[in-house]
Amino acid sequence: MSHENATPDTQPWNDPKAVPFLQVKNVTKKFGTFTAVSDVSLDVYKGEIFCLLGGSGCGKSTLLRMLSGFEDVTSGQIIIDGQDQAGVAPYARQTNMMFQSYALFPHMTVEKNIAYGLKRDGLPRDEVAVRVSEMISLVQLDKFANRKPHQLSGGQQQRVALARSLVKKPKLLMLDEPLGALDKKLREETQFELMEIQENLGVTFVVVTHDQEEAMTLSSRIGVMTDGQIVQTGTPHEIYEYPANRFVADFIGSVNIFEGRIVEDEVDYVVVQSRETNTDIFVAHGVSGTVGQKVAIAVRPEKMTISKDPLPDMRNVIKGTIAEVAYMGNRSVYQVQLESGKRVRVAHPNRTRRGAHTLTWEDEVYVGWAGQAGVVVSQ
Template identity: 75%
Template sequence: MSGNRSETDDRPWADPDAVPFLQIRNVTKRFGAFAAVDNVSLDVYKGEIFCLLGGSGCGKSTLLRLLSGFEEASSGQIIIDGQDQAGVPPYARQTNMMFQSYALFPHMSVERNIAYGLKRDGVPKAEIATRVTDMLSLVQMDGFATRKPHQLSGGQKQRVALARSLIKKPKLLLLDEPLGALDKKLREQTQFELITIQESLGVTFMVVTHDQEEAMTLSSRIGVMNAGQIVQVGTPHEIYEYPQSRFVADFIGSVNLFEGWITEDHEDHVIIRSPETGTDIFVPHGITGVEGQKVAVAVRPEKLQISKSRLENLRNTTTGTIEEIAYMGNVSVFQVLLGSGKRVRISQSNRTREVDHTLTWDDQIHLGWSDDAAIVIAS
């Protein structure tokens, strides 16, 4: 059920009769006068990989600790699989947490680290041995059972920590920046391994991360957090393509924001006057707004077209000068200075090995976007 899967109408969050597996109801956590989590409500469904995404200090890790029972809510209600968690200590909850540091016991072997929770619970030795073997196979760590943590790479430690978190069969696994200690290439590889493991077990994952790419890759849905609140919930596609606020548009990926105001407001289209583009912007549908209202038009860099000649097929066009060009392998990124002084970022896929030398520094160019490429956001 990851974000890369096709989205269909059988998604549980789209079914009004579906019962959420995790229900967070008006939860607030205060430290003195400061609300680290501020009146948060959220439904998560069984089998989801749900990502809480936000910058440092936004409250995402505090919310995770509230779910685990390591912190107690100042107000509100947390229900997991129909059970109110008020007063339930961490060890009695059907949850487990995987920490960013992995928190492996350095003096224990891999198999003893994984088995630790089962031994504490008094599970018979034969059953422990079977479950540890199964977990080692699941995380592709066969042959590493007798090694100590200092003999493992970062990715291997991550897998051991995951196995230890999953072996007790939690109903809800909480992961706090689970891939933060890995390098970029290993992190990308491990993201897909996590999805495979989650889908094979059917455990509900709640992942905290500040990494937008990680959230987009892993999640069935994302909750974007800011200042203790969840400001938007949606699939990766919905969050990226249809941001509901300036914060979400600016936080997720790269975006160009053109300031302006509504000059014509019709049912089937809107005209926005934008001094930053030096032209009127046409929006091919109605919006919630009134004439004279300040708005911002958001356009992703990959949705902008650039050319030395006029873009006759587009209604929304302007002109500028290429200031900078960055070749980044799969894409080339252009920074263009408009006549208003506004700087615009444009990215183009490099589909062939040959570098396109038709566009270079100081070129006067035309740029534009198709009617459906832009999103209007209240300013």
Template identity: 60%
Template structure:
């Protein structure tokens, strides 16, 4: 396929409204045997000179999915997004959208639109004209433009603000205008590059749910790039965690958080305590690890695949740890230490505890009541404990 060729996507369905969306199954598409991916990324690599930005990535994304690419600066997530949009050409590999190979297909000929972090609204145009811009360039009839612009304004809850200019809007309103402009051409795939990064925390949290509702109503496939773990956990049907140009784990948010497959993922997603130790017992349903950092034996109620006496790490989330003044009856997964610091955060309190081994551990406790029955303060001698199913063994 040459770059001069134009792909006709008109024979394929280009719009899915809420009432026309197929009935959802209790089993998501990515878990259904034989389900065809809507977006197929096959062995994509992108090099800039000697630097490899994206390194042999393969990934399947399914129709109507809201997929998040999550990673830090320089992880390759934005470069991958730009290749999907057609703004960058892969060094090797291929991209298929709805079964069509995108090799040589120009950005304007792809069934794709992209929403940038800056929103890139035209300051001299009204909200309605900003949204209509793409349709006007395509020569769509005025009556049709007016109808579709009003549909988009109503969808993003800005129906009364069509005549305003961008500078007269709040950050959240500008974000919704940019989203409406991206959706009005009815793309099959919408790419969003840090879409909420310019908003303050409270507005960002509110807008996350608006974005989910809009995506669910339209049934458009979204691929979102973000560095914000909480944002990815809130938005995504699945998350692909990226590091150094590679997707290191792809899973649903719950599984990425509860069952990270490496120390990198465990530390990148949320907060975690890691205890280094040596495997002293490895049975199909039991693992025991001797850890000098923990000052005792750690017990996990599932088996792992490792060599005898292999050095591993046990990951325990701070909210899984119980804090108490009295020593619990359990002998394993029970540590002793002293409270070095704590911070009241409203819904929870964060404690820093130095174990007898010298290792510092983070513990969080929810504040269910205004008056806490058991209070903890600086220099308190405390016991830390958790259940056998609350931790994960990491071999890499």
């Protein structure tokens, strides 16, 4: 089941009666005079894969370390499954953490790496054997149980680390850049494996990543972080289609942003005058603004149409010259230079091997988009 296609019954964040499994309440973390995490509040529900997404130094890993108990909060409260975690040591929490480096023991086999935590906890040998065997099967490493880490691929090492983190049956598993060491193709394959394993076990995941595609693929919801704060929380669809502000629009995927001023402000639409386009831009939704207010309009490249011919059916049309062309296989991306000097990115799908879309450098073109394609975002 895709997280994004979940039914309302499987979206507890939309149910006012649902009790969050993880509650972060006004948490701040300071290192001397530096504030790494600033007044963050967050609810995560049982069975979610929740991604904390942001660039380097935004505070996401620090927040993860506070959840796991490796860092103390300066102020605020962390509650897991109804229990306040203040003063609770990492080993006493019903949580586990999978590190980016995997931290496998090089001298131990796959089987012994996975069993290590259970043996330290003093579990009976028979129970250890059963749980390790189940976990090895779950991550599909039955043929590699007696190999050591250096005899495994990066993807196999990642699965050993995951199995070792899950074999102790934590209620909450935190993953710090779990796929960062894998190449692109393997990372994409492993994302789906990770989702399948999580669904089979029902463990709540909190994943830290800087990779937007990874967050969009894995998560039930995303919290976008910058400067120690979560600036928007939502499903991948909400974050991508309805960014709360300019930072989120710019950070998630590729986007064209047009500066302008509101010249018409109605309940169900606004018109924005922009020097960058030398024309008015129609946006088919209302905003909480006023005439004359400065705003920014975000339009995704794939929501734009490009043509050598006029686009009479398009609500918004601008003219320019193709400055750059990038062939990406499944699509081509065009950079179109406008008269104002601004460049616009347009993505066009390559549906046929040798399509009629024969646009190239220096072509004069029209770029158009529907009123529903643009979103007015705050600065």
